[in-house]
Amino acid sequence: MNNQEHQTPHICFYGAGSMAEAIVRGLINRAVAEPQQIAMFNRSNAERLDYLAQTYNVQVGHSAEQKQSMLQRSPILVLAMKPKDAAEALKALGPILHEDQLVVSVIAGLSIPTMQALLGRKQPIARTMPNTSSSIGLGATGIAFSKEVHTDLQQKALSIFEAVGLVTIIAEEKMDILTGISGSGPAYIYYMMEAMITAGVEGGLMAEQARELTVQTVLGAAQMMLQTEEDPANLRKAITSPNGSTQAAIEVFAAAGFTETVKAAVRRCEERSKEMGAAIQESLS
Numbered sequence: 001m002n003n004q005e006h007q008t009p010h011i012c013f014y015g016a017g018s019m020a021e022a023i024v025r026g027l028i029n030r031a032v033a034e035p036q037q038i039a040m041f042n043r044s045n046a047e048r049l050d051y052l053a054q055t056y057n058v059q060v061g062h063s064a065e066q067k068q069s070m071l072q073r074s075p076i077l078v079l080a081m082k083p084k085d086a087a088e089a090l091k092a093l094g095p096i097l098h099e100d101q102l103v104v105s106v107i108a109g110l111s112i113p114t115m116q117a118l119l120g121r122k123q124p125i126a127r128t129m130p131n132t133s134s135s136i137g138l139g140a141t142g143i144a145f146s147k148e149v150h151t152d153l154q155q156k157a158l159s160i161f162e163a164v165g166l167v168t169i170i171a172e173e174k175m176d177i178l179t180g181i182s183g184s185g186p187a188y189i190y191y192m193m194e195a196m197i198t199a200g201v202e203g204g205l206m207a208e209q210a211r212e213l214t215v216q217t218v219l220g221a222a223q224m225m226l227q228t229e230e231d232p233a234n235l236r237k238a239i240t241s242p243n244g245s246t247q248a249a250i251e252v253f254a255a256a257g258f259t260e261t262v263k264a265a266v267r268r269c270e271e272r273s274k275e276m277g278a279a280i281q282e283s284l285s
């Protein structure tokens with residue numbers, strides 16, 4: 001632990017990977033939490049903890065005693081490990097929690113009833129699905145609460161994710177489809193951007209130009225939707241001159257089954273999220 005050893009953390013990240021870092025960076029950048037009020041630990045990657053302590057000045061826990069103390073003293077615990085590691089972590093967590101500590105999960109697929117069963121108690125739980133754009137304050141997060149989460153705790157959970165972008169409260173059963181849209185969605189856009197940049201370079205643009213033009217195009221398109229509140233189909237049609245170059249490109253997308261492919265990818269993401277949750281649930285039996 002660093003020199004903030006005796007400070008009681010306000011929030012503890014159990015798992016210190018990319019999603020935890022994205023939220024922490026957002027919380028600090030938006031001054032929602034002082035770095036010393038944030039505790040983070042992982043399973044075994046000491047180098048990673050050193051990086052986080054040096055970059056963000058947060059508390060980090062190396063030893064089993066430090067980790068247990070962080071978990072017991074923090075009123076809010078954010079579970080940020082991979083789904084495959086969640087069952088073991090939750091089973092170990094159950095006996096050391098106090099009944100009023102709020103557990104916030106960002107784990108894909110893992111349901112509130114499964115978390116409560118693994119903890120062995122009816123803990124207040126906020127199940128969330130953020131995305132990595134939280135690190136720059138432009139995240140999009142879905143959140144569902146267990147019935148033990150009273151209004152004050154709901155507000156605390158909301159304030160974490162409001163600090164790093166847009167938050168929407170949804171019924172828990174909608175969390176997997178939300179994962180298919182906004183949790184994984186940034187990766188689909190990057191995939192599209194990778195292809196556009198490659199096409200630009202293959203067409204003769206310099207790599208930096210192709211990147212700059214692609215980024216500005218995606219940013220501008222998103223801002224157009226936000227600022228005009230226009231239907232995306234209408235915005236697309238405004239660009240598509242009859243028999244023009246855009247129409248020619250859209251016809252190539254349509255012939256390759258663009259809409260069906262995107263819908264199938266979103267559905268497969270939703271299904272995979274459910275599969276990951278079911279795999280964790282199996283560890284209960």
Ligand SMILES: NC(=O)C1=CN([C@@H]2O[C@H](COP(=O)(O)OP(=O)(O)OC[C@H]3O[C@@H](n4cnc5c(N)ncnc54)[C@H](OP(=O)(O)O)[C@@H]3O)[C@@H](O)[C@H]2O)C=CC1
Pocket residue numbers: 014015016017018019020041042043044045080081082083085088089106107108129130131132183184
């Ligand atoms: N990445 C994304 O875009 C999004 C991810 N999520 C969800 O966030 C969660 C984390 O994903 P991501 O950040 O990408 O994963 P990473 O692999 O980057 O990080 C996982 C972290 O969990 C730690 N960990 C694993 N087991 C334990 C344990 N028993 N005790 C303490 N720490 C542990 C790992 O530590 P160590 O390295 O030492 O093993 C590591 O720090 C996943 O459940 C995912 O579904 C949700 C939305 C978006």
Ligand SMILES: O=C(O)[C@@H]1CCC=N1
Pocket residue numbers: 108179183184
């Ligand atoms: O790919 C995953 O499993 C996680 C969930 C949402 C984004 N990344």
